[in-house]
Amino acid sequence: MRSGRYSAWRLIREGLRGHRGWGPAWRSPEPKRHYDVVIIGGGGHGLATAYYLAKHHGVQTVAVVERGWIGGGNSGRNTTIIRSNYFWPESAALYDFALKQYEALSQELNFNLMVSQRGILILAHSPADVDMRRRSMNGMLLNGIDAEWMTPEAIAAEIPTLQMRRYPILGGVMQRRGGTARHDAVVWGYARAADALGVDILQNTAVTGFQFDASGRVAGIETNRGPIGCGAVGLAVAGNSSDLARLAGFRLPVVSYALQAFVSEPVKPCLDTVVLSPATGAYVSQSDKGELVIGGALDLYPSYAQRGNLPIIEDVAAGLVEMFPCFSRLRWLRSWAGCVDVVHDSSPILGPTPVPGMAINCGWGTGGFKAIPAGGYLLAHQIATNRAHPLAAAFGLERFTTGRLVDEAAAAGIAH
Ligand SMILES: Cc1cc2nc3c(=O)[nH]c(=O)nc-3n(C[C@H](O)[C@H](O)[C@H](O)COP(=O)(O)OP(=O)(O)OC[C@H]3O[C@@H](n4cnc5c(N)ncnc54)[C@H](O)[C@@H]3O)c2cc1C
Helix, strand or coil: CCCCCCCHHHHHHHHHCCCCCCCCCCCCCCCCCEEEEEEECCCHHHHHHHHHHHHHCCCCCEEEECCCCCCCCHHHCCCCEECCCCCCHHHHHHHHHHHHHHHHHHHHHCCCCCCECCCEEEEECCHHHHHHHHHHHHHHHHCCCCCEEECHHHHHHHCCCCCCCCCCCCEEEEECCCEECCHHHHHHHHHHHHHHCCCEEECCCCEEEEEECCCCCEEEEEECCCCEEEEEEEECCHHHHHHHHHHHCCCCCEEEEEEEEEEECCCCCCCCCEEEECCCCEEEEECCCCCEEEEEEEEEEECCCCCCCHHHHHHHHHHHHHHCHHHCCCCEEEEEEEEEEEECCCCCEEEECCCCCEEEEECCCCCCCCCHHHHHHHHHHHHHHCCCCHHHHHHCCCHHHHCCCCCCHHHHCCCC
């Protein structure tokens, strides 16, 4: 039995019947011997790819193969910020496509993603910072993305908890359509919708190798549950991308790092926007439960570990307290890390790989949660049509040989 459609009427009916009629949100099927398409990685990007393959391209049999539990990677470990305040036209188009989808995704997936467009404010602390932020704001406006310059007075009026003079704030760029969405709801929403379209979600299934036909085209995967044949493979494994590429016989310009996040004990509502300060190296928002959700920079050296180091915790705590001294007496409730896939131009890799029949979606680094609807849509398009969608055209692997990089380091930085 599947979960069926969620609605207020259904909630009342199940409430009256003792909540005995809810089915599981997705099945746990046994692997089939063969699928038309196998997607490796049960994070947001992998699940969204499977959903769009089934929904828009009519692919009959699709499996998402996940070595742990869905959302156990970065998709369930991030600080939930969504935004499209990027500089270059290619990136702005990509991330705004995702943000527009987020605006309607709860209805489409019939799952409350708790999308909250509370605005994201990026602070400027020096005259040089002001120049850079204004440049980025003008870039956004030229790209058709909403952006507004906020004076120190306007910022102080809107965010009274922010200390304006300790680490002087000279202004900031606000994107009002930016904000947050609940990360595991995005994973669960796509999983449930994909399952309803017949996609098999295979958890606890680790990919350990690939099978190829005589022409060198990918023909299947090896897993800890045995081999599974397939017509095509999509890779969406974030920090493990270079690992899987090695198994398939090619190399990627991806370096994996731990990225940490932290939450405080819950407090009453005191911060109703996302505030980010590249200069202090910290950003913060408040969750609906009242916890402050805090993030900062990458750990300093490459690693596949999903745990972080103390120096970054100290830096982030110091940066947060520079901005909000009133938070200094809050207790850290918990912290964790994900393993993020960083590319040197801070832009994603979306497109075919050197292996025929295998396409890839990775390189989102510290900022791919906001891009999940776009990454899934575009990888599905690549797999189903064997062509890059115009929105993905600039992000193929060939840019590392042609040199046409899309350098978004300033937008990616700590700016989730
Ligand atoms: C602390 C932190 C904060 C962040 N904050 C933000 C933010 O605020 N906003 C934002 O936009 N982005 C943010 N990000 C980045 C964002 O979370 C990621 O870019 C995004 O979630 C990547 O999604 P994904 O589906 O590609 O990868 P993942 O969610 O990591 O999924 C990949 C999956 O592949 C699986 N896998 C790996 N190897 C194998 C294998 N051999 N076989 C089978 N499965 C395998 C993994 O188990 C994993 O579940 C943050 C990341 C972190 C870590």
